[in-house]
Amino acid sequence: MVEIRKEAMFRLGSCEVNPSDNSLNFYQLTDTNQSIEKVSIQPKFIEVLSYLARHYPNVVTREELIDTIWEGNSYVGSKALTNAIWHLRKQLSRVSDKQLIETVRKTGYRLQFEPEFNQADLVDDLDLFQQAELKISRLTVFNRRLKFGGFVALLLVIAMWGYHLYQDSIRYVPTLKQNLTTAAGSELYPAVSPDGRWLVYGSRGSNRYSSLYLKDLQNPTETPKRLTSTKSSEIRAIWSPDGGSLYYGSEHRSENKCYLTKLDLASNEASRLAECYSYSSAIDIAPDSSRLVYIWDGSEGAGSGLYELSLREADPSPQRLSCSEGCSYRDRDLAFSPDGQWLAIARRFGNISEDIFIVNIETGAEKRLTFGLEDIRGLSWHQDSERLIFSTENSGVRNGYIVGIDDIKVMPLEVEGMSYPRSIPNSDELVYSNYMRDYSVASFALEQSIPTATFPLLEVEYSYRNPDYSEQAKRIVYVSNETGFNEIWTSDIEGKQRRQHTDLKRRVAYPSWSHDGSKVAFLAPDDKNEGNKIHVLDMQTANISILATPYLDHNRPSWGWNDEMVLARSKDGITEFYLDNRLPKVISPVNMRLGKMINDDKLVFTQLGKGGLWVLSLANPDSVTELISANHFGEGYNWVANDKGVYFRQNRQGYQLINFWRFNTGLITPILKLPPGSIPRSGSMTYIANGNSLLMTLSQNYKRDVIKLQHKLLY
Template identity: 90%
Template sequence: MVEIRKEAVFRLGLCEVNPSDNSLNFYQVDDENHAAEKVSIQPKFIEVLSYLARQYPNVVTREELIENIWEGNSYVGSKALTNAIWHLRKQLNRGNDSEQAVETVRKMGYRLLIEPQFNQADLVDDLDLFQQAELKISSLTALNRKLQLGGVIALLAVVAAWGYHLYQDSIRYVPTLKQNLTTAAGSELYPAVSPDGRWLVYGSRGSNRYSSLYLKDLQNPSETPKRLTSTKTSEIRAVWSPDGGALYYGSEHRSEGRCYLTKLSLDSNEASKLAECYNYSSAIDISPDSSRLVYIWDGSEGAGSGLYELSLEQENPTPKRLSCVEGCSYRDRDVAFSPDGEWLAIARRFGNISEDIFIVHVDTGEERRLTSGLEDIRGLSWHQDSERLIFSTENSGVRNGYIVGIDDVQIMPLEVEGMSYPRSIPNSDELVYSNYMRDYSVASFALEQSIPTATFPLLQVEYSYRNPDYSEQTQRIVYVSNETGFNEIWSSDIEGEQRRQHTDLKRRVAYPSWSHDGTKVAFLAPDDKNEGNKIHVLDMKTANISILATPYLDHNRPSWGWNDEMVLARSQDGITEFYLDNRLPKVISPINMRLGKMISQDKLVFTQLGKGGLWVLSLSQPEQVKELISDSHFGEGYNWATNDKGVYFRQNRQGYQLVNFWRFNTGLITPILKLPSGSIPRSGAMTYIANRNSLLMTLSQNYKRDVIKLQHKLLY
């Protein structure tokens, strides 16, 4: 039997591996006698590479590597092995023209793909005379041994098939188990378990609307969670360092009005600022080798928010943009490193009602699309095998969890309603997530009542309803309902009766708006590629649906021009008119409008993206813009409605919400309704019913959100 010494030097293509000094020596193609570069790496990394080389071309299991290199210490070895493979790939790829050097064989282990070249001097022949004699004897009985071996192989095959069948049965019957990890009165979001599995960190909003990070000891669940961050700052989303000694997160310093990427060292409780951030709830993750952060930020280059990288190995590093800069048809919103450091998963938003998952190879930049036609991704995380992604998405108002393989791109539902922001537990087949259940309803509130009352639900059924709009001409209300399992356009009379379904697109529709004459309804729906949205117009008499001509991928909420010959909405170029006769749209102002409503033949009242206040402009002189209500009193985007006397609008206060009325003639603001905090959602809508002197609005029931640990058969 021929063996190879552990300290043997060998070549992998143009790279010479020298275990004696833990080095990789890279040679050039035209000069294989002198090393162009020498790289020193950790001894354990060299041991892994040498072991794979000595076993070439066989597959080596993770258990075998941990047993031989980390002396069977699976707790240390499992994560260390993943880190070693990542580093080896990173180093060896550059010496082999980006050829994959180490292959991951799913559910088996690793295999070296480049044949190692050893010196003959390192090959040890340890056969003595007795062994040679044994070989001669065994050669005489080769046929017998082959028959025996065949029988053993057949027996092993039967045993393996039986074992595999039992394994599949054990997975098939794994129960779905949920365990509440938090039971506090607040809303617990963005949970993450420490690498050793002991600690849970999460963000929670208090009654004062401000957020802090909390740490819970999972080994002592009865103990009160510890608040980690100050009440003078806001934090809600954190990621653990791979060694479990620190947390990284965005922190909003309210006194400064600025957000900072922050590192909190848990042993000293010292917080240090690393760089500026976009928002304290923006996505963030750390590479498995602790070398860099990736996060969502707006670097003010004019490209908008996107994905950035920040080195953790340099002093005063400069953030590097990873997202596209010009002509982008999407924006990156969420991000996650695979445990082996090979892939970066990214959630990309196309328009305002379409989002999908992509993965990008960290070294080569290779990009793959895993999903198509999702609506709203609410968190993504890798499975520990680095071959599957777990994510949550909202579909027609209902959140649920799914798992998708990066090779077969097969999406499997977890069927866990309410799942949001799932996060795999390190070295485990379980995960944690934030439970989120929210129903929407259309409610009516009568104005100028002699006896004050609360809002009344318009529709007494068990589905979500939102975004109402009322037509005086038809005296009907259009709204969005998920009764069929999809968000579709429905209508009812003023009492909520005589309900009718008007669309059957079986994909998300949103933001219906009546034309002034009551014959048509404009709304948004995804385009054919599910990579954006288009303005659709429904003819209420014929039920025909047309799509307005547009070169744009994304459009904001539509509203009608005064004569109903065109629809107004925001495009990437600003306030834009879209025509019913298929003419190309016309940009009338570069203002970044959220929602606009015509109050006369020439006047458009609107709100702006990223700027408070209520504004008005003349369509004939769009350059003349006037502020109606200052941003100190008006911070609403969508929850407002007008009549001939003034404007009704939502206002958030500390611990509650108000519905106010602003009068055109006096400029005075009068509170008319007080509601609990979160009752009127940010993405809701209001409409005024003149003949009833009442308001219709979207209300939500925001249930308490807890962190839950999940065991599920699809995670094994």
């Protein structure tokens, strides 16, 4: 058996790696002599590279690297490892045009270049103690290597005794996943009945309409039963505590209304309880069956929020629980604790920050559990009422976490794709919807003699989205999670000469070029992660400034024609934010989604909650004109205007279209047909004039199934 010393130096082509002083030494030959460039990097980066070299040519899993380098701390190690790989690749790119560290998808990493070690660093025939030491270091989570010395027999006894104490200190439970659904549709919002026998979930078919299904978990081969009609849409249901009924929102297309509904499973009788906001809105029932709490908009002008509906009154009226005036957040999800003491609430601050709070039902006292999450996708209590399980999306990747309400310690479950987890009653297991989605920027050539499809801008493994092109800078700006965080990047129109421009590690979003190509405006969370601010990146100096604002939330930014101010929606309407640090000015109360200046006076925009494409004059902002009728234009963000017209996305039943509306004729021409869901609702489009092409965000939806999870952190 041959082992390589941890501190051994080695070469990768023209690079000598020296772990003893954490350096990379690059050798360059000239006509007269040899020069050496020494680069010092972080010790953890060197440890990762050395570990890969000592295990060449084998694949090393991410878990093994995290256990070895970061002593099993996956919460820190996961992002740190991604960062280490990125920096190593960047430094080693000068050795070879070929990527030296290969990513083996869903497994780990391996070196593509054979390392050269000195023979003196190779150790043969390890004695029994060293073999035992290596075995123990791989089995224990903390990977602490036993030091040589003392009596071999006594040391082995102590090591085994310590190992068994460690094993006894935790109840080892392997992570096991079991698919509960395998249908072709997208199964969402799973919930298991109180007796553990039945699974209810929503499934959206190819016609975009959803129904509730019931599956017998004791007879898994039986076909699930559809519970609701094809004339209505339902997707999110909860069980009554006795297991005899289901409560859910139901959208009736013929009436264009949503009703909060109770379904008695014994009689199959459905009864309407009240109006609801959406069939996918969050809902939960108190453990004593006394009331429902759900998301609704009561049209009092306060917007959507939590409402309570009594189940013990004959003709109850919904009562608002959420903040109704001067609110800095929106309540979006909720869950009652099994003991009835707490109500957990997910609150959205602005449009890119969300966190979890718990409210004591008896006293009304609140407690914040998380700080700086991005997008919460499901809340559920553990059966002990002391821990919350939740899913969140971080820089394009969904995962599950658990947090204690006393210590507020967030622990990762490391279950990628977890969405809408729901604890199984009287069990330490849960069910969730597996949701995997990658984003990319795709190019589509216009007016080609030979029909073409979309082509990815980059052939990469990470997600990137929200492109914007500058004719002056001749570059594309976009958001990428290549470093483990969403940051601002640019490339040329062919996706080459890529550059990273921000390192905020705070989820940047929606970049927009200034007209002269010298600056980029974008959104990023504020210091408290309770809102967002408009940031401006100067491409020449790399300086980032934050525009003065009294608002917590801002929608997607775009530039004024003279580049002296940025336009975005605030809670007061369309607002100008100035680069000279003046306070912003509201120019119209219109609730704008996305706006673009098409000349020095005309702003073309879409509206929140209202279809159509609109235009107003900055000289006379009170005059708003419909440019494209809502009958033909229902898009919010996926559109772009050029000098001839407007390209935009249109959702149809079973597919999507990219259409072109001409200014001079007012005619709409379909130019590309795509599968449903290809262009996400939150995407963006940009036009490249000199290439006569469109860039757009595309998403790849994987099949979504319901999965049952067993995990040691749930015990």
